[in-house]
Amino acid sequence: MNILIVTQYFFPENFKSNDMAFELQKRGHDVTVLTGIPNYPEGEIYDGYGFSKNRKQTINGVEVVRALLLPRGKGGGIKLFLNYFSWAFFASLKAIKLSSRKKFDAVIVHEPSPITQFYPALMVKKNQKTPVYFWVMDLWPESLEIAGGVKNKFVLKFFTKMVQKFYNESEKILITSKGFKKSILEKGDYENKIEYFPNWAEDTISAGNLDYPIPVLPAGFKVMFAGNIGEAQDMESIMHTALKLKNHHTNIKFILVGDGRKMPFVHEFIKEHGLEETVYTLGRFPVEAMASFFNAADILLVSLKDDPIFNLTVPAKVQAYMSSGKPIMAMLNGEGSENIKEADCGFAVPAGDSEKLAEALEYAAKRGENELNRMGLNGKLFYEKNYKMEECISNLENIISPK
Structure with a gap:
């Protein structure tokens, strides 16, 4: 299969997206990763990377395409907001370009946070009608409210609508914890879409x-x-x-x-x-x-x-x-x-x-x-x-x- 993995975080950052991409490639699939310029968790761009350095790479046989973003800095609210939305915007532009030159059989969204990582996958789906598999590792807007301290009802309602749209557009919703199911079902009738897909440990x-x-x-x-x-x-x-x-x-x-x-x-x-x-x-x-x-x-x-x-x-x-x-x-x-x-x-x-x-x-x-x-x-x-x-x-x- 030709598989596109959409995630803001990828090697040399340490996330499960690395294992997923490399293992699928090892099994004979053609894997492309649309990701960001590495800056997690310190908030500074890693040595060897930048706005004009290593934006395209091949790592362990995986084609890696890096979209622009504003670094997260020390992780304050405004910095994080700019980090999340800048990547979603530039990655969506990259996704349109990618989907015009390469046909994908499946798109996997790896979402430890933020939820906005779905946007580039949505661009590919609109262009190619490719099924999107949404690996939910962080619940929104709950995470925004509880971990992020956001209490504004209009903001929370906005993100609830966004989440519902992404769930609607997903072929399957993969959950790392069975406890996520209740929250997801409160947002719509997604019973037939939910699949339990837990984390694993690095080799x-x-x-x-x-x-x-x-x-x-x-x-x-x-x-x-x-x-x-x-x-x-x-x-x-x-x-x-x-x-x-x-x-x-x-x-x-x-x-x-x-x-x-x-x-x-x-x-x-x-x-x-x-x-x-x-x-x-x-x-x-x-x-x-x-x-x-x-x-x-x-x-x-x-x-x-x-x-x-x-x-x-x-x-x-x-x-x-x-x-x-x-x-x-x-x-x-x-x-x-x-x-x-x-x-x-x-x-x-x-x-x-x-x-x-x-x-x-x-x-x-x-x-x-x-x-x-x-x-x-x-x-x-x-x-x-x-x-x-x-x-x-x-x-x-x-x-x-x-x-």
């Missing part, structure tokens, strides 16, 4: 490549958080947990691998409360390093704020953590928490409950190595059964293949 994590050199980690019971350190991840509750454990459980060490908008808050909190001996911030590392980091941890921490939209979400790091064979400590609600309980691969406490998280970490730190290894193995087996990339992509091929 570099699930394959267990432990050769990447990482910093020496502190001695003690190592609680590792890896990934984006942003508003949704509820760093306030994690920091208050560290504060509760500071005096009586100094053997419990929090290790944060990653970066994001809340990192200045984390640094300030550590300094203000004297947590330098129990909380360590290591910064960002490439995905290739994650297997080595996970292997060095005793337990892996995942968290989301207690908000309705987050309660419907399964963070992608849950699958990554499971694939590593390490036990998980979760401070979240909803499907993500239920998955961990179902797999018996760790511990789950309510979102935002730093008291319960502190108690659970105390309990986990006293468990023997055999018990923790048993939970880690349970998670890996659950991952192998439900979230392997190969199985997910085979399912995707089945969904998009002409019937």
Whole structure:
């Protein structure tokens, strides 16, 4: 098949769109990716890229076309708005040009956020009547209202109408969490369009490549958080947990691998409360390093704020953590928490409950190595059964293949 993947984010940015494109290409499909100039998450354009550099590339056999955008900067509201809509506009122009020279059998929209990423796919559909498969990884306008703090009814109504239009234009709506179904069905009769299509872990994590050199980690019971350190991840509750454990459980060490908008808050909190001996911030590392980091941890921490939209979400790091064979400590609600309980691969406490998280970490730190290894193995087996990339992509091929 000739497949077009439309996504604002692509290699060298680290998103599932990379795995999808490269795996489909490896399986013999002709894959084109319409994407943006890489600038996530720092908000600055990556070295080697620019308005006139590497706008067209071939990566692992995949044709990559990069549309102009305004960089997201530090992620403030106006900057993000300009980033989202500038890419949607310029990518839509690129899509018209692309669809005039190449016939596509399927268009896949990879949408971690924003919803406006659908617009270029819509241009291709209008030109070629190509079916569009909408991989919804972030619910709008809920995300705009809860995570973005937008309360204006006219703005929310505008985006609700936009979402309904995109759902109407979709051949299938692929959801990463079964909890998304309720929100989607509230916007229209899309029951026959919805397909469950979960996240997976990168091969570099699930394959267990432990050769990447990482910093020496502190001695003690190592609680590792890896990934984006942003508003949704509820760093306030994690920091208050560290504060509760500071005096009586100094053997419990929090290790944060990653970066994001809340990192200045984390640094300030550590300094203000004297947590330098129990909380360590290591910064960002490439995905290739994650297997080595996970292997060095005793337990892996995942968290989301207690908000309705987050309660419907399964963070992608849950699958990554499971694939590593390490036990998980979760401070979240909803499907993500239920998955961990179902797999018996760790511990789950309510979102935002730093008291319960502190108690659970105390309990986990006293468990023997055999018990923790048993939970880690349970998670890996659950991952192998439900979230392997190969199985997910085979399912995707089945969904998009002409019937």
